[in-house]
Amino acid sequence: MSDRIGNEISVPPVADALGEVFAAAGHELHLVGGPVRDAILRRDTVDLDFATSAHPEVTQAILEEHSSTIWTTGREFGTIGAMFRGHRVEVTTFRADTYDGVSRNPQVAYGDNLTDDLRRRDFTINAMAVSVPGHEFSDPFGGLTDLAQQTIRTPGTPEDSFADDPLRMMRAARFTSQLGFHVDPAVKTAMTNMARDIERISAERVRDEFVKLMGGTDPVPGLRLLVATGLAEEFLPELPALRMAIDEHAQHKDVYEHTLTVVRNAMSLEEDGPDVLLRIAALLHDIGKPETKGIGPDGRVTFHHHEVAGARIARKRLKALKFPKDDIGAICHLIALHLRFYGYGRGEWTDSAVRRYVTDAGAVLPRLHKLVRSDCTTRNKRKAARLAADYDALEERISRIAAEEDLAKVRPDLNGEEIMTLLEIKPGPQVGKAWKHLKELRLEQGPLSREEAETALFAWAREQGIAVPGSRE
Incomplete structure (x- = not known):
């Protein structure tokens, strides 16, 4: 029965190849946990997890000989990782851990058999294994039945x-x-x-x-x-x-x-x-x-x-x-x-309000569109249709204005260098205030011509008590 099920599970060829390497060194190797569960469910899996009878120092030596890269960050828990024939694999020594009941860190103890290792796993659907390259299926805690019944159960007591x-x-x-x-x-x-x-x-x-x-x-x-x-x-x-x-x-x-x-x-x-x-x-x-x-x-x-x-x-x-x-x-x-969107349908939004909506949203605008639409959960079909139509209209309006102006990069019509040159001032807070004022005008009125932007800058400077060079208006 176990051989038949094991042969029906789609074991990646690379797993069998790694199993042959460990078998040649005299050690068991089993594909375990999520990869086995996902193979039975016909789900894709990327990482391959294995359990072995070899202790970490032996596992490391085997993988160093046959892999392009290895990592030992999990060695204190018995795990050695590697890139084996282009695949990421992690190999862990059979475990029979105990926990201190205070932190989640186990007091690592190596086991000498697969069943004890599977017993310490989280759920029965993750406590199944397939030996490689032999394809013997191990399911001591009924994971296959729970998988069929779509039940999450623990190998021992959940407590x-x-x-x-x-x-x-x-x-x-x-x-x-x-x-x-x-x-x-x-x-x-x-x-x-x-x-x-x-x-x-x-x-x-x-x-x-x-x-x-x-x-x-x-x-x-x-x-x-x-x-x-x-x-x-x-x-x-x-x-x-x-x-x-x-x-x-x-x-x-x-x-x-x-x-x-x-x-x-x-x-x-x-x-x-x-x-x-x-x-x-x-x-x-x-x-x-x-x-x-x-x-x-x-x-x-x-x-x-x-x-x-x-x-x-x-x-x-x-x-x-x-x-x-x-x-x-x-x-x-x-x-x-x-x-922010609510109220748009009452016709209160000017082009300036639309610009501010886009500018304030910035990079989250695509998600904001989806969140606002998702927030409409009314069972009143007429109200839902009206809100959807209003947001359709807003998105169309954003597209129209964006076609005329680069809404994603709303900037003042004069940059900092131009402001300093026109007002003959040095870098400092006044430049930032002038830049912010011109940006507000840009949001309110849309793009300004060069002459309009300069006139607006000089008018602002006079209000701030900043001397305007020469007789510029």
């Missing part, structure tokens, strides 16, 4: 597994996003009871799992699981807090449900695969609502300036999760601008 490594709780949510699987009830119970243990994990590791979840086929089930088990409360409490804020349009159960709908709407507008920054902006776009919730004179719930509060809250949370500075800037910029 023991999560006590060893609490990050596995987030990984369970991530797999619901990436694979569309559901968690076993016992796993969900353990996640709920042990949610606070995630505090043992570094912010960087939590962030990485969260990003992988958000980049999955459908993040929403994973997000629901994080909220339902209390895990979200530990690292992203602003998300479950949305359940307390009633949507002012009364079209959704609460802002939380509206938010999940916006995430899916944003996904539907993606063009070249998952846009994780757009998805996170969609997830966080309304997190300022609980803080700004109020009741108007007419009894309607209001969330005035929640976009400003949301951008501030998001910045603090993303910094705590150690997101890259540029990613934080882009996400918070989107949140701050996501309401």
Whole structure:
């Protein structure tokens, strides 16, 4: 049975070639974990992970002899990496680790058999192996059955597994996003009871799992699981807090449900695969609502300036999760601008307002278009159609003005050197103020002729008490 299944799994030829090298040296080699799971599911995999009976020093010697490049950054955990025949491979000695119950770092102990190694893995669907080059299939914990039933279950008790490594709780949510699987009830119970243990994990590791979840086929089930088990409360409490804020349009159960709908709407507008920054902006776009919730004179719930509060809250949370500075800037910029469009349909926007919209958005404009469209979740078909038509009109107007002017590079009609020459001043704050004034005019009026720009500069200089050389007007 195991041989038949092993032969049915599509094992890359390079894996068999590496297996022959280890066999010649007298050691077992098994393709393990994600590559086996993905091969059964007919999913592509890039990196190849192996388990071996060889200890790290032996593995390193073998790989040095047969590989173009090796790396030993994981050696203390028994892992040696290499580029073998053009493929990235990682080979880890059989492990039988124990954990200290405080950090996520294992007390490394090498094992002497494959079954013990597979027992210490996160989920049964990742605890399968195929020997190379023999293709003997090993599945001591029922991973193949769980794969068929689309179930996320741990090899041992989930309590023991999560006590060893609490990050596995987030990984369970991530797999619901990436694979569309559901968690076993016992796993969900353990996640709920042990949610606070995630505090043992570094912010960087939590962030990485969260990003992988958000980049999955459908993040929403994973997000629901994080909220339902209390895990979200530990690292992203602003998300479950949305359940307390009633949507002012009364079209959704609460802002939380509206938010999940916006995430899916944003996904539907993606063009070249998952846009994780757009998805996170969609997830966080309304997190300022609980803080700004109020009741108007007419009894309607209001969330005035929640976009400003949301951008501030998001910045603090993303910094705590150690997101890259540029990613934080882009996400918070989107949140701050996501309401700017509303009011356009009332005919209040001049060409100047359109220029400012484009200029203020800058590099995030393409994502802003998608976020604004995604934020329309009303069930009123007429209202939805009107909002969509209004945004179509705005994009067409942006295109028209962009064809006449380079909106992506709005600059004053005079540069800094020209300002200094015309006013006969040296570099300093006055030059920057003059440049900013001319840029404001450019946004308000569009391109100015050279003569118009000079006249505007001299008029501004006189207002500032700056002497205008000669008799220039």
